[in-house]
């Protein structure tokens with residue numbers, strides 16, 4: 001007896017397949033990507049300001065009108081549409097009058113890296129999904145650790161950003177603090193653990209504490225002086241105070257480049273004073289100093305950290321995302337290790353197969369390291385450091401310009417590239433000044449001529465320049481100051497009757 005033969009129906013290629021990137025579609029790939037690159041290039045060439053000033057209520061209806069279930073079936077049409085709903089009104093960080101947040105203009109070798117890494121689409125969790133990508137990432141981690149001076153046992157891993165790097169470092173610190181504790185003791189200890197950090201530190205420390213299951217008051221904020229740096233004596237004092245209260249300090253977090261002020265905590269003295277406690281240095285912003293030909297000394301003491309956060313996407317002129325967490329002792333990374341039989345079995349370790357997922361909080365992960373790799377291979381570290389030096393110089397000039405201008409008051413001078421200042425009206429109270437500064441910031445963004453940031457300091461409303469663009473000139477800064485004074489002055493003039501004059 002013969003069995004019936006089942007023949008599968010012939011597979012007919014569908015139109016959908018023409019969209020797959022493979023050996024048959026390389027020409028389409030070249031054309032599509034080149035068309036996209038061309039649109040961006042044209043926008044950037046045309047941009048007369050950093051922003052169009054568009055408001056969400058004008059843009060949202062355009063997006064709402066798009067039926068995502070009815071495709072355009074045409075790349076050009078999709079790009080035309082994209083111009084309307086995104087590119088025309090994007091916020092452009094390459095523009096010299098974008099002075100707001102910690103966003104940098106990006107270098108071309110890194111954009112090349114971005115194009116390569118997304119097309120090849122390696123995933124950094126395991127060797128068998130990345131091969132050479134894993135080795136490139138490891139070399140860059142070693143290179144960064146050496147620049148920091150973390151010593152021969154250092155290691156680390158790329159992350160999605162400073163927030164994740166801080167969470168990762170604090171997870172390791174927590175596990176080190178709880179090492180050896182029996183489960184019952186862990187439960188008792190966990191709500192007692194404390195993190196000592198600066199009042200000017202990044203809020204991601206608070207978020208990390210929450211995610212790590214610590215108590216709501218686990219983060220002890222050390223007040224800063226007018227220089228916006230933690231005093232080492234105050235750190236020591238808090239550690240002692242916590243210990244006396246039976247609250248073990250699991251980590252001290254020092255900041256090399258505070259987000260609001262660009263100030264750097266005295267790292268060496270803090271390291272001295274917190275010996276025995278895990279020291280994490282959040283250098284998300286200040287890490288550019290690692291390659292600075294003239295300012296590397298500002299990071300002195302960072303080599304004593306147990307862990308360090310670096311954001312290449314802040315001061316290495318890299319596109320988002322590109323960040324890393326580094327540790328002094330690679331053994332501590334085991335706290336993030338989980339072996340899954342299907343992915344990274346424990347036997348792979350014995351076989352010396354490098355699986356980065358063993359060190360990472362993420363599983364599938366972008367090959368962001370490639371951008372930094374091509375940046376270093378094309379430009380070299382000194383050129384990146386020169387760019388960062390230039391923005392620090394430019395910010396120092398801007399600080400002097402504001403300090404010499406009677407229309408403004410200015411706060412702590414940053415060794416990096418931040419200027420925090422406030423328009424100061426004559427004859428009016430601080431409430432009107434608060435409102436006028438807020439108003440000036442909003443008007444400036446709405447005009448699209450410049451984008452600046454704002455923040456509250458000691459209860460008052462301030463404005464902030466974060467200079468990360470070497471092409472920003474002194475004239476750009478002077479022009480923006482004039483615009484701010486004009487908007488704020490007009491506001492104060494028309495609202496003067498709403499608040500009581502001083503005196």
Ligand SMILES: *Cc1c(COP(=O)(O)O)cnc(C)c1O
Nearest residue numbers: 161162163202257259282284285
């Ligand atoms: C920006 C910043 C962070 C957060 O980094 P992301 O990359 O935005 O997640 C953490 N710490 C400091 C000091 C920062 O400036």
